[in-house]
Amino acid sequence: xxxxxxxxxxxxxxxxxxxxxxxxxxxxxxxxxxxxxxxxxxxxxxxxxxxxxxxxxxxxxxxxxx
Amino acid sequence: xxxxxxxxxxxxxxxxxxxxxxxxxxxxxxxxxxxxxxxxxxxxxxxxxxxxxxxxxxxxxxxxxxxxxxxxxxxxxxxxxxxxxxxxxxxxxxxxxxxxxxxxxxxxxxxxxxxxxxxxxxxxxxxxxxxxxxxxxxxxxxxxxxxxxxxxxxxxxxxxxxxxxxxxxxxxxxxxxxxxxxxxx
Numbered sequence: 229x230x231x232x233x234x235x236x237x238x239x240x241x242x243x244x245x246x247x248x249x250x251x252x253x254x255x256x257x258x259x260x261x262x263x264x265x266x267x268x269x270x271x272x273x274x275x276x277x278x279x280x281x282x283x284x285x286x287x288x289x290x291x292x293x294x
Numbered sequence: 295x296x297x298x299x300x301x302x303x304x305x306x307x308x309x310x311x312x313x314x315x316x317x318x319x320x321x322x323x324x325x326x327x328x329x330x331x332x333x334x335x336x337x338x339x340x341x342x343x344x345x346x347x348x349x350x351x352x353x354x355x356x357x358x359x360x361x362x363x364x365x366x367x368x369x370x371x372x373x374x375x376x377x378x379x380x381x382x383x384x385x386x387x388x389x390x391x392x393x394x395x396x397x398x399x400x401x402x403x404x405x406x407x408x409x410x411x412x413x414x415x416x417x418x419x420x421x422x423x424x425x426x427x428x429x430x431x432x433x434x435x436x437x438x439x440x441x442x443x444x445x446x447x448x449x450x451x452x453x454x455x456x457x458x459x460x461x462x463x464x465x466x467x468x469x470x471x472x473x474x475x476x477x478x479x
């Protein structure tokens with residue numbers, strides 16, 4: 229082994245440093261939240277669809293094309 | 295070609311499964327934090343924490359877009375490095391040399407820690423580019439991935455690596471002849 233390889237080995241032996249546990253917990257929670265898209269409650273989808281239908285119905289009625 | 299060791303993690307991330315994020319953090323959280331801590335210096339631990347946070351939040355954001363054959367480790371180091379360079383540009387100064395804990399009690403363990411402390415102290419006195427390169431290679435990242443990560447040719451990488459190793463040895467010899475003997479034996 230050359231002395232240069234030994235230098236890299238000495239560096240590789242440096243111990244791993246764990247991040248503070250409070251940081252890890254915070255990071256895991258925010259990472260998971262960012263990864264998983266927010267679930268929209270089905271009631272919102274129904275409400276939006278109903279409002280679109282109501283608006284179109286009203287527009288047709290108003291223009292006298294009903 | 296050997297199978298990608300992060301295939302499962304990447305598959306989970308692509309499915310937006312939080313277990314993928316947990317796996318990536320369990321596997322690379324400490325390694326990346328150690329790399330960042332040694333890069334910025336121990337006096338700047340809060341900066342290393344910020345950079346770790348930025349890196350893993352980027353993973354949560356872009357993880358689902360990564361390919362199943364991506365090199366996750368190299369990707370994380372690239373993001374961490376860009377975050378660090380961004381901070382440096384903002385501050386326009388070299389990070390401070392780390393504060394090393396002194397090992398007061400004698401034991402073979404303590405002695406080994408002291409020698410490792412010498413190596414770490416010598417590393418902290420190197421130029422940022424040398425320190426970064428040595429940390430990446432010592433962390434087991436393939437030279438080809440390191441040259442891509444640093445945006446340099448393979449031949450340039452070899453030259454820079456030889457120079458950085460030499461400078462580290464010189465630093466060790468200057469400040470801690472015993473650790474230098476250990477490292478070159």
